[in-house]
Each structure stands twice: as C-alpha cells, then as structure tokens.
Amino acid sequence: MSExxxxxxxxxxxxxxxxxxxxxxFFSIFGTGFSSIANIQDIFLAxxxxxxxxxxxxxxIITGGIDLSVGFTMGLSSVIMxxxxxxxxxxxxxxVFSILLGIGLSMVVGIATGLVNGYLxxxxxxxxxxxxxxxxxxxxxxxxxxxxxxxxxNLPAIVGSLGNRYLFYILPGEFFSLLHMPxxxxxxxxxxxxxxxxxxxxxxxxxxGLFIIIxxxxxxxxxxxxxxxxxxxxxxxxxxVKSHLMKIYVISSLFAxxxxxxxxxxxxxxxxxxxxxxxxxxxxxxxxxxxxxxxGTGDIQGTIVGALIIGTLQIGMVFLxxxxxxxxxxxxxxxxxxxxxxxxxxxKYLEIT
Amino acid sequence: MxxxxxxATKELTKRFGGLTAVDAVDLDIQExxxxxxxxxxxxxxxxxxxxxxxxxxxxxxxxxxxxxxxxVGDPLAVRNLGIETIYQDLSLIELLDVPDNIFLGREKYRKxxxxxxxxxxxxxxxxxxxxDELKIRIPSLSLSTGSLSxxxxxxxxIGRAIYWNAKVIIMDExxxxxxxxxxxxxxxxxxDLKSQGVTIIVISHEMSxxxxxxxxxxxxxxxxxxxxxxxxxxxxDEIAKLIxxxxxxx
Ligand SMILES: Nc1ncnc2c1ncn2[C@@H]1O[C@H](COP(=O)(O)OP(=O)(O)OP(=O)(O)O)[C@@H](O)[C@H]1O
Ligand SMILES: [Mg+2]
Numbered sequence: 131m132s133e134x135x136x137x138x139x140x141x142x143x144x145x146x147x148x149x150x151x152x153x154x155x156f157f158s159i160f161g162t163g164f165s166s167i168a169n170i171q172d173i174f175l176a177x178x179x180x181x182x183x184x185x186x187x188x189x190x191i192i193t194g195g196i197d198l199s200v201g202f203t204m205g206l207s208s209v210i211m212x213x214x215x216x217x218x219x220x221x222x223x224x225x226v227f228s229i230l231l232g233i234g235l236s237m238v239v240g241i242a243t244g245l246v247n248g249y250l251x252x253x254x255x256x257x258x259x260x261x262x263x264x265x266x267x268x269x270x271x272x273x274x275x276x277x278x279x280x281x282x283x284n285l286p287a288i289v290g291s292l293g294n295r296y297l298f299y300i301l302p303g304e305f306f307s308l309l310h311m312p313x314x315x316x317x318x319x320x321x322x323x324x325x326x327x328x329x330x331x332x333x334x335x336x337x338x339g340l341f342i343i344i345x346x347x348x349x350x351x352x353x354x355x356x357x358x359x360x361x362x363x364x365x366x367x368x369x370x371v372k373s374h375l376m377k378i379y380v381i382s383s384l385f386a387x388x389x390x391x392x393x394x395x396x397x398x399x400x401x402x403x404x405x406x407x408x409x410x411x412x413x414x415x416x417x418x419x420x421x422x423x424x425x426g427t428g429d430i431q432g433t434i435v436g437a438l439i440i441g442t443l444q445i446g447m448v449f450l451x452x453x454x455x456x457x458x459x460x461x462x463x464x465x466x467x468x469x470x471x472x473x474x475x476x477x478k479y480l481e482i483t
Numbered sequence: 484m485x486x487x488x489x490x491a492t493k494e495l496t497k498r499f500g501g502l503t504a505v506d507a508v509d510l511d512i513q514e515x516x517x518x519x520x521x522x523x524x525x526x527x528x529x530x531x532x533x534x535x536x537x538x539x540x541x542x543x544x545x546x547x548x549x550x551x552x553x554x555v556g557d558p559l560a561v562r563n564l565g566i567e568t569i570y571q572d573l574s575l576i577e578l579l580d581v582p583d584n585i586f587l588g589r590e591k592y593r594k595x596x597x598x599x600x601x602x603x604x605x606x607x608x609x610x611x612x613x614x615d616e617l618k619i620r621i622p623s624l625s626l627s628t629g630s631l632s633x634x635x636x637x638x639x640x641i642g643r644a645i646y647w648n649a650k651v652i653i654m655d656e657x658x659x660x661x662x663x664x665x666x667x668x669x670x671x672x673x674x675d676l677k678s679q680g681v682t683i684i685v686i687s688h689e690m691s692x693x694x695x696x697x698x699x700x701x702x703x704x705x706x707x708x709x710x711x712x713x714x715x716x717x718x719x720d721e722i723a724k725l726i727x728x729x730x731x732x733x
Contacts, residue, residue, distance in 0.1 A: 347600045349590045352579075356587055359576035366538055366574050368559030368588030426578040 142475050146418045146435045146468075153442050161449030167324070169445060174331045175396075177441030179204070179389045181334055183408050184415035184433040185341055186385025189378045191416045192345075194358045194425025195251060195258035197379065199265035200386040200412050203243045204405030206273040207390025211236040212282035212400025215289065225286040233391055240387025243269060244380030252375035262379075266409070273402035282400035290398025297327035330392055337388070342430045354378065358425030407458070411440055414461050417468040424472075439464070489514035489651060489682050490535065490553075495544035497530050504530040506706035507544065512651075517673060517683040519693040522703030522726055528686045529571050531703065532653050536568040537561040548651075559588060565650035569657050571686075573640040577629030581621065582606040584628055585613065585643045613642045618668055633660035641669065651682045658692070670696055690719055704729035 141148065158165040183200045190197045211232035218228035243265055250261035299307040301315070301323045315323065345351040353374055356364040365371045386405070393404045415436030421428020443457045488511035497505040505527040512518050520528050533539045535546055537558035546553040554560040575584050586606045592599040610624050619638035621631065628636055637660045644652050654673075658666045673683055673696055687693050693700060694714060702710035702725040710725045725731055 343598065343600075347598075349592060349599065349601065352583060352587070352590060352601065356576050356579060356583075359578040363574045363576050364587070366536070366558050366568075366570065368562055370559070426576075 142471065143420050144432070144435075145471065146420065146432060146439060149418075149464075150435055150439050150442065153439060153446065157442065157446035157449060161446055164446065164449045167326070171325075171328055171331070173438065173441040173445050175328055175441075176444045177437040178330055178334045178392060179405070179408060180411040180415055180440050181338065181434060181437035182385050182389045182392065183405070183412035184419070184437050185338060185430055186382035187412045187416045188419070188421060188428055188430050188433045189345070189354055190258070190382045191413075191421045191423060192354050192358045192425060192428050193375060193378050194361070194423075195375070195378070196262065196413065196423070197247065197382045198259065198262040198409055199243060199247060199269055200382060200389070201405035201407070201409035202266050202270040202273065202402075203240060203383050203386035204389040204393065204408055205402045206243075206269040206276075207236040207239055207387040208393045208400040208404045209273045209277045209282055209390075209402050210239050210400075211391055211394045212285060213276055215286070215394075216282060216284050219286050220284075225288050228286075229289065232394075236387050236391050236394075237384060240383040240385075240390075241380055242383075243386070244383030245376065247383065248376035248379035251379060252372040270402065277400065277402050279402070283398070285394075285398055287398070289395060293330060293392070293395025293398065295329045296325040297329060297332060298325070300324045300326060330396060334392070338430060338434060345430055350374075350377075355426055358427070360426075410458070410461065410465075411437075414465045414468075415440060417465050417472070420468075420472075422472045423469065486513040486516070488512060488547075489549060490684075491547040492531075492535070493545045493547070495531070495534060495546060496542045497527075497534055497539055498542045503706050505534065508706075508708045510701060510708055510711065512682065512684060513699060514682050515677065515680055516698040517677055517685065517696055518699045518701060519697040520684060520686045520701045520703060521688070521690075521693060521722065526703040526726075527706040528703050529655055532568065532655060532684065532686065533570075535561070536566065536570075536653060538570075562588070562647070565648075566653065567644040567647055567649035567651070568653040569640050569644045569655060571655040571659075573636050575628045575636055575639060578627050580627055581614070581624040581639055582610040584639055585610050585646055589647070609646070610642070613646045614638065617642055617645075617672065619665055634662060634665055637661055638665070641672070645672070645676065649681065651684070652676065654683065654685045656686055656688070658687075658689070666692075690722065693722075694719060702726055 183204065187197055187200060214235050215228045215232040218231060219225055247262050247265055250256040251258045295309060297309065299311050301319060304319070305312050311323065345354065353364065353369045356367070356369055357371055357374060361371055389405060389408065394400050415433045416428060417423065418436035418439060419428060419432025421432065440461060443460055444454060447454055447457060490512040492508055492510045494507045494509060495505060496503065496507050508531060520531070522528050530539065534541045535553065537554065537556055537560065540556035546555070548564060548566070553564070576587065579587070582603070591602045591605050593602045607624060614621055614624065617638050619635065621635050621638070628639055631639070637657065641657055658669050661669060670692065673685065676683060685697070697714055700712050700714055700717060700722055701708060702722060704725065707729070709729045710731065712722070721731060
C-alpha cells in the first residue's frame with residue numbers, strides 16, 4: 131500500500147479526529163478564553179454522558195443493530211436512583227447506603243431493559259429499530275409515573291457534592307488538597323483555586339479503557355464484530371449469536387443506566403427527561419467515530435472522539451455567544467455527513483473486491 | 484463389507500415450506516474413506532450436509548456419529564466432536580482477516596491480569612503455517628478476507644477446516660474457484676488427509692476428479708439418495724445416468 135493511500139485511509143477512518151482538532155483550533159482562535167485547563171475539563175464533563183451512552187451504542191451498532199431506548203433508559207435510571215435515595219434517606223438510612231442501593235437498583239433497571247431489548251431482537255427477531263423504539267416509550271412512561279413528571283429533588287447534599295468533585299484542589303503557594311476544598315478558604319481566593327480532574331470524568335475514562343480492551347482484545351469483542359460482519363457465518367463457526375446479542379443489549383442499557391447515575395450525581399436530582407437528547411447524541415458519536423450502520427466496523431476510540439466533538443461544540447458555542455440550540459443542527463448535519471462518508475467507503479470497498 | 488459407518492443418517496428429511504429439499508435419506512458414510520456426493524443443481528446435496536454440520540435443523544429423521552445421535556442445529560457442538568465443514572459459500576466473514584476467520588469461535592487467548600486476552604501473534608503464526616502447508620499464496624494474512632481473490636478465499640476456508648485435526652471433513656465443492664495447479668494440490672491434500680485416517684465427504688461436479696480420488700460415490704436426485712456405489716464397481720456412465728434420470732443402468 132502506498133504512503134499516500136494509507137494516509138487517505140486514515141483520513142476516511144479518522145476524519146473525526148481531524149475535525150475535532152479543527153474545531154478546537156477554531157474555538158481557540160475565535161472564542162477568547164476558550165483554551166484553558168478549566169475549559170478543557172468542561173468539555174470532557176459535557177461529553178461524559180454522551181460518551182457513556184455512546185460506548186454502549188458502539189457495541190450494538192457493530193453487531194448491525196441500533197438501540198433507540200438509551201435516552202429514556204437513562205432518564206428512568208436517574209429517576210429510580212433519585213427516588214430511592216430520597217425515600218431511604220427520609221426514612222433515616224445513612225446516605226452512603228441509600229446511594230449504594232440507589233446505584234444498584236438503577237443498574238438492575240438497566241439490565242432489565244437490556245434483557246427485554248435483547249430478547250426481542252435475538253430470539254423473537256424483532257428489528258432492533260422497532261424493539262428499542264418500543265422500550266423507548268415504555269421506559270419514558272415508567273420514569274414519568276415514578277417521578278410524577280417532575281424532577282426528583284430533596285436528595286442529601288452529598289450526592290451533588292460527590293458528582294461535582296475534583297481529584298485535586300490547588301492554590302499555588304497556598305495549598306494542594308486531595309478530593310476536597312480545604313476548610314476556611316477566603317471567598318476572594320475561591321475563584322483562583324485550580325480544580326483538576328473531575329471525578330466523574332476519571333470514572334468514565336476508566337470504564338472506557340476497560341471496554342476498549344474488551345472490544346479490541348477479547349473473544350467477546352471479536353464475536354461482536356463477527357456477528358456484525360455476517361450473523362449466519364458467525365453461527366456456523368460456533369458463535370452463540372443469540373446469547374451474545376442479549377449481552378450486547380444489556381451492555382448498552384447498563385451504559386444508559388450509568389448515564390442516569392452520573393446525571394443524578396452531577397445535578398443532585400433525577401429527571402425522566404435527563405437523557406431526552408441523548409439518543410441523537412449517542413448514535414451521532416458512534417457514527418462520527420467511524421462505525422458503519424451496516425455493522426461489522428467501528429471502535430470505542432472513535433466514539434470517544436465523537437463525544438468530545440459534541441462536548442466541544444456545546445462549550446465552544448457558549449464562548450462564541452451562539453445559542454446552544456444550534457448544536458443540534460450541527461450535530462444532525464455531522465451525522466448525515468458521517469453516514470455519507472461511510473457509504474462512500476463501502477462503495478470503494480466493493481470496488482476493491 | 485465390514486467397514487464401520489462413522490456417520491449414518493436415518494430417514495433424514497428437510498422441507499422448506501412446500502419444497503422437500505432432502506427426502507428421507509438413509510446413508511452410511513464409511514470411516515477413513517473418501518465419499519463423493521454428486522447430483523444435479525438443486526438435488527439437495529448442500530442441504531444434506533448442512534443438517535449434519537448443524538446449520539439446519541432436520542424436519543425429521545436423525546444423524547448418528549460413531550453410533551450416537553449427533554446434536555442437531557448446533558454447529559459448535561458438531562465442530563467440537565471433530566467434524567469440520569467447508570461450505571459452498573465459503574462462510575468467511577469478509578470484514579475480518581485470515582487469522583480471525585480461521586480461529587473464529589475457537590480463539591486462542593492468554594491470561595493477563597485475569598483477562599482472557601486474544602493471542603493474536605499465535606493465531607497469526609498458526610494461520611501462516613497452515614496456509615503455507617496449502618501452498619496457496621496470500622499477499623498478507625491481515626487483509627480482510629473480502630479483499631482476497633475467490634481462490635484465496637477458498638484456500639482460507641480449506642485451511643480453517645484442516646487446521647483443527649478433524650476426524651471428519653465435509654467439503655462442499657472445495658475446488659470450484661481454484662486454478663488447475665491449486666486444484667491438484669487440494670486433491671493431493673485430500674489423499675494425504677485420508678492417509679492420516681481422516682474421513683472425507685466431498686461434494687463435486689467434476690466426474691474425473693471424483694473417479695480419481697474417491698472410494699465411494701453417492702448420488703442425489705431430487706432430494707433422494709438414488710445410489711451409493713463403490714468406485715470399483717461402477718462406471719462414469721452409470722453415475723451420469725443416475726444423476727440425470729435418478730435411475731440406474733439396466
Ligand atoms: N434456505 C433455503 N430456503 C428455501 N429453499 C432452499 C434453501 N436452501 C436450499 N433450498 C432449496 O432446496 C433445494 C436443494 O438445494 P441445495 O442447495 O441443497 O442443492 P445442491 O444439491 O447443493 O445444488 P448445487 O449443486 O447447485 O449446489 C433447492 O431447490 C433449493 O432451492
Ligand atoms: Mg450445493
């Protein structure tokens with residue numbers, strides 16, 4: 131392969147990385163104060179939810195499916211967690227335990243949603259589009275019923291405080307503190323304290339790293355690609371296609387639940403609408419990341435870049451004084467662009483063979 | 484004949500809707516022999532072997548392996564018993580590379596911090612070894628198999644079947660896409676496998692090849708098994724008549 135064509139292949143596969151760099155450069159030039167450590171962290175924070183849901187969605191899309199239910203599964207999980215934490219705490223249970231139980235129940239709800247999706251797709255052969263659209267409605271309805279249609283507040287303050295904590299708090303020459311703001315910092319100094327590495331981002335990146343290994347280096351990952359490449363051939367080779375697909379949809383819903391949990395921590399409340407915009411975002415990150423909706427290709431690294439593009443757009447537009455509503459238009463257009471590019475490379479692939 | 488039947492089918496039948504693709508076939512496959520299955524297009528040969536390999540669930544009837552019922556509709560269980568199949572459509576995942584395809588479903592891994600991490604280096608080297616043995620040149624094993632030529636893909640499919648030291652290898656038109664030279668290599672390979680005690684079932688339309696290497700010749704006609712002959716006791720003319728009319732010479 132000539133050097134030129136390998137660069138071209140890299141650009142077709144990783145155009146999103148180039149696009150991210152261009153976006154960053156653009157906002158640094160035109161948005162005063164955009165390029166700061168605090169701001170880079172804000173981009174990561176803005177990207178976390180989308181990143182979580184996108185990672186789950188990556189597995190589904192590689193198998194050739196799609197999971198439309200993730201946004202409202204996320205909302206349901208946040209409502210389930212918030213209501214349980216609120217009620218347990220009100221009944222005198224220690225916040226630590228109520229939080230742990232809340233996380234646990236929220237994950238159980240995620241697993242249940244995924245099992246239903248997976249069963250419909252793998253065993254009853256319902257098209258993924260329809261099965262998960264059904265669960266989209268069911269999850270939303272359940273979340274509305276459980277929350278009464280209102281945000282679920284009145285959680286112990288520790289929830290929101292944990293969700294917005296950083297690993298380091300540093301005031302040069304004054305202090306260096308781990309995991310909390312030292313007592314008695316002057317209000318005038320408060321805004322000069324550097325907050326480094328948000329806990330939420332650290333947790334999400336660790337989870338992302340783990341799943342990059344699972345997808346790229348294990349048998350489970352290989353079978354995921356194989357099913358997306360050709361389900362029937364995978365079955366002939368001995369891949370347990372049905373149970374594998376069940377696991378894939380459970381993974382996707384679990385990531386949606388994690389999105390709901392992280393939402394509850396960050397905002398200190400639960401909300402049926404928490405993930406309303408996330409279906410678009412999660413699918414967008416995966417497609418931007420280079421996965422094909424035909425199945426068989428894509429990776430989590432690409433999805434992370436996709437999520438960072440969305441985070442950068444959200445934060446960058448604030449700096450340019452553009453209404454954040456425009457982000458949806460831009461993201462919608464990028465999805466279409468990504469799919470067009472994929473079709474182009476599919477066509478090229480066919481020409482080669 | 485006191486030869487042992489390693490695979491035996493009893494009234495094996497497959498219907499697709501109203502169409503009976505395989506019709507109550509009773510057949511014994513002798514251990515250590517090369518058995519050819521011949522017949523016109525659509526005679527039911529591929530459907531028959533797919534019921535053995537576990538791709539299709541039979542509509543009725545049974546398959547015995549070594550005297551015991553063979554699991555039905557479970558390709559992995561069949562492979563694990565030592566029966567490998569080369570399918571007519573080659574059954575490769577075109578987006579995956581050669582080692583991925585050869586090891587699909589039986590990946591080799593090593594333990595790393597509790598994780599089972601794929602041993603890509605091992606799988607690459609073993610794939611190279613097996614493809615070298617076949618003497619069919621493939622520019623790079625890490626190309627997606629979709630970008631290989633038809634013959635190269637067929638070679639990968641053959642390589643995958645012989646890699647696992649199977650006791651029985653089923654081949655559905657294994658040389659259809661191969662050049663003359665490669666065809667004769669595969670014939671050599673089949674004889675070589677036989678000398679190692681492997682039982683071979685081969686579907687083929689090439690009468691000269693069939694008569695050159697096979698021990699037994701089974702004829703399918705419209706879903707039925709209309710003949711099962713020892714090569715020494717039949718002629719090309721008789722087989723041809725069976726294939727075309729379903730009737731023997733009188
Ligand atoms: N999955 C299927 N669904 C419906 N009909 C099928 C299916 N597979 C095979 N058939 C039908 O069953 C009959 C037997 O097909 P089969 O593939 O077994 O023939 P064959 O002997 O292998 O032919 P060839 O020499 O052309 O490969 C054909 O009429 C075919 O149309
Ligand atoms: Mg056939």
